[in-house]
Amino acid sequence: MSRVEEVFPRISPKEWLILGLLIGGERYGLELVELSEGKLAKGTVYVTLNRMRLKGLVESRLEELPPDATGLPRRLYRPTGYGQRVTRAWELAGAQPAPSGVSG
Amino acid sequence: MKVGEGGESRIGFDERQLEEQVRYLLSLRLKTQPSLVNGALVRDHLDALLVALRNGKLRDEHEFDAFIYDRLAGAGYEQSAGAGLLGKRMLFGKPQRAAWRRFVDTFVLRRGRIVRAPGHLMDAVAEFFASPETYKHVFQELIGDLREEYSRALFDERKWKARWIRFAYVCRFGASVWQHGIGTLVQGFVRMFVGPPK
Numbered sequence: 001m002s003r004v005e006e007v008f009p010r011i012s013p014k015e016w017l018i019l020g021l022l023i024g025g026e027r028y029g030l031e032l033v034e035l036s037e038g039k040l041a042k043g044t045v046y047v048t049l050n051r052m053r054l055k056g057l058v059e060s061r062l063e064e065l066p067p068d069a070t071g072l073p074r075r076l077y078r079p080t081g082y083g084q085r086v087t088r089a090w091e092l093a094g095a096q097p098a099p100s101g102v103s104g
Numbered sequence: 105m106k107v108g109e110g111g112e113s114r115i116g117f118d119e120r121q122l123e124e125q126v127r128y129l130l131s132l133r134l135k136t137q138p139s140l141v142n143g144a145l146v147r148d149h150l151d152a153l154l155v156a157l158r159n160g161k162l163r164d165e166h167e168f169d170a171f172i173y174d175r176l177a178g179a180g181y182e183q184s185a186g187a188g189l190l191g192k193r194m195l196f197g198k199p200q201r202a203a204w205r206r207f208v209d210t211f212v213l214r215r216g217r218i219v220r221a222p223g224h225l226m227d228a229v230a231e232f233f234a235s236p237e238t239y240k241h242v243f244q245e246l247i248g249d250l251r252e253e254y255s256r257a258l259f260d261e262r263k264w265k266a267r268w269i270r271f272a273y274v275c276r277f278g279a280s281v282w283q284h285g286i287g288t289l290v291q292g293f294v295r296m297f298v299g300p301p302k
Contacts, residue, residue: 030249042249043276046242047283053241060241075245 008086009055014040014048019079019087022058026076049077057083222254222270223247226277238284246273246280 011019021027021035029049033040040048052058063074079087230243250273257266 029245030252041276041279042273043246043279044283046245047280050238050241050284074248075241 008089011057011086011090012048015052015057016087016090018045018048018052018077019057019083022077022079023084023087026078028063028074028076032077052083053077056080057086222266223250223273223277226250226274230277234284242280242284243277246277249273250276 017036017039018032021032027035029045030042032049033042033045049058049060053060057080058077059080060075060077063076226243227247230239230247234243250269253269253273254266257263257269
């Protein structure tokens with residue numbers, strides 16, 4: 001077992017892809033599906049995001065709407081500081097390729 | 105006057121007044137999400153309706169009624185539908201039809217039938233069975249997406265696509281339940297045999 005594996009949780013390929021997409025900025029679920037070019041499914045992206053939220057890799061907030069707007073706002077996701085550290089650690093360990101949008 | 109020219113429409117109501125009234129009703133309990141359709145911000149069926157009205161996309165009052173019924177019922181107004189919809193019908197100034205015609209409209213042509221917003225059953229099932237957190241972060245988002253795509257399809261007058269979207273999202277809902285259930289089961293086994301996560 002590598003040192004990284006002892007300290008940080010494993011990231012599945014889907015989680016890795018989502019983290020890569022989120023590094024570009026806050027995004028909502030449907031947007032992530034569209035950007036993933038078929039690698040993420042509409043039916044399961046929220047389950048994955050919820051799992052990542054429970055792991056502390058991402059956090060979410062509700063989109064702000066104008067005062068006269070009706071309906072529920074979208075939920076926007078972004079990586080947490082911990083999520084970014086985990087991503088960086090795995091990337092440095094060479095176990096995962098750099099997610100798209102990650103420089104260096 | 106043609107629908108969509110603003111002010112009083114051809115079916116005899118003040119569009120702005122109706123918009124305010126329906127907005128108020130819908131603001132009480134609405135579970136939809138915003139979307140962008142042809143450059144206009146469309147937040148739900150009501151907005152899709154209003155944009156469609158302005159653009160003259162709705163052809164007749166049956167389509168209009170169907171939208172309003174759908175919105176009111178989708179917003180949880182089925183119980184008070186009697187007074188509410190009667191009021192709306194009077195506001196529409198629609199002539200009363202013969203009993204046989206109402207029967208045909210309701211049960212054969214399904215016009216003016218009270219229908220709920222798409223995903224209402226999935227919403228109820230998820231709200232009952234899932235934990236509040238899971239419901240909020242997984243299922244409510246999924247149903248929001250369904251309504252967004254459904255509204256887009258309706259706005260584009262693609263009824264069959266809208267129907268297909270409803271069906272596809274039932275499958276996606278099933279996939280979500282399956283994946284969430286399997287995930288929870290695996291986590292339970294991991295906790296049982298390996299211990300809590302680090």
